Amino acid sequence: MFVYEKKLQYPVRIKNPNPALAKFIISQYGGPDGELGASMRYLSQRYAMPYPELKALLTDIGTEELGHLEMVAAVIHQLTRKMSDEEIRKAGFDTYFVDHTAGVYPTAASGFPWTAASMQVKGDVITDLSEDMGAEQKARTTYDNILRLSDDPDVNNVMRYLREREVVHFQRFGEALRLAMEKMDQKNLYAVNPAFDR
């Protein structure tokens, strides 16, 4: 069960609308390394996890990612408020606008809609946690790239915050992998899959 909190995890207040920025930041909503994929990956992987630390961590980070999804949506929503027809054309936002107006749709910056093909649930402890560490690095790089392209301080505060959360999550997934491996056969970590061979 989930309960909604009517607040963001970190404030989003974008003074200046700028659809040109929204065009690429949307990738962290519905792109291959975005927050929707992150939350679906972790919240789906947890069912196969045999150890309590892993069930807890995937639940808690997956839940936090839903909050980050809402923050990215808030950035897009505020960047695209009160746009004129001319601003839409000049920003190159016309290709998004024609399909979604100023709604927030889960798509990559390239225009490819969100797909579960950008994530995996392998049902194997080492494999899934290794994917999660890779996923945090991919999201971190995406925020690095956004910070290279954006010169709006209100946007960049939010991007820096979200980027730092990826660093913390990487550390926690690494620790979770350590805890899991300690419970496994030290002579052969790959002898069985403890998520399946009980």
Add this chain to the structure above:
Amino acid sequence: MNRNDSGFGSLPSYAPLAAAYVPMQENAADRYEASEALSRGTLFPGLDLPFMNVVNDTLPATPMTEMMAIDFVADELELYLDTHSDDLEAFAMYQTFLALRQEARERYSRACGPVTQQDMLGAERYTWLGNPWPWEYRTGREA
């Protein structure tokens, strides 16, 4: 190595091959205070690794950012405790922040409106519809 250097952690001295190892964060690592933790995006200076070394300024203090900062410390400690459940000192800090979170939630709800629907317990009318909705651009103290 200085054991108190919060940017370092422990690795196994002898361990199986063909496995990835991230150092375990040490117990009693350095911590930021709550409002700086929220601005930085982490409670722990040892994990604070900003791109191009640019960091956020501390947020202006409002009822909303004060509540966010307390919630953030609790959230960050939850992830830490998921992998360090035997760290009693961190758990004591978590207890402190759970109490602060409850106080902050009650204070904010009274002044600015409910954060969860449960916060309407004892309210005179259904106030869930009121502003601010979190994704909208606002500059007031409640936002």
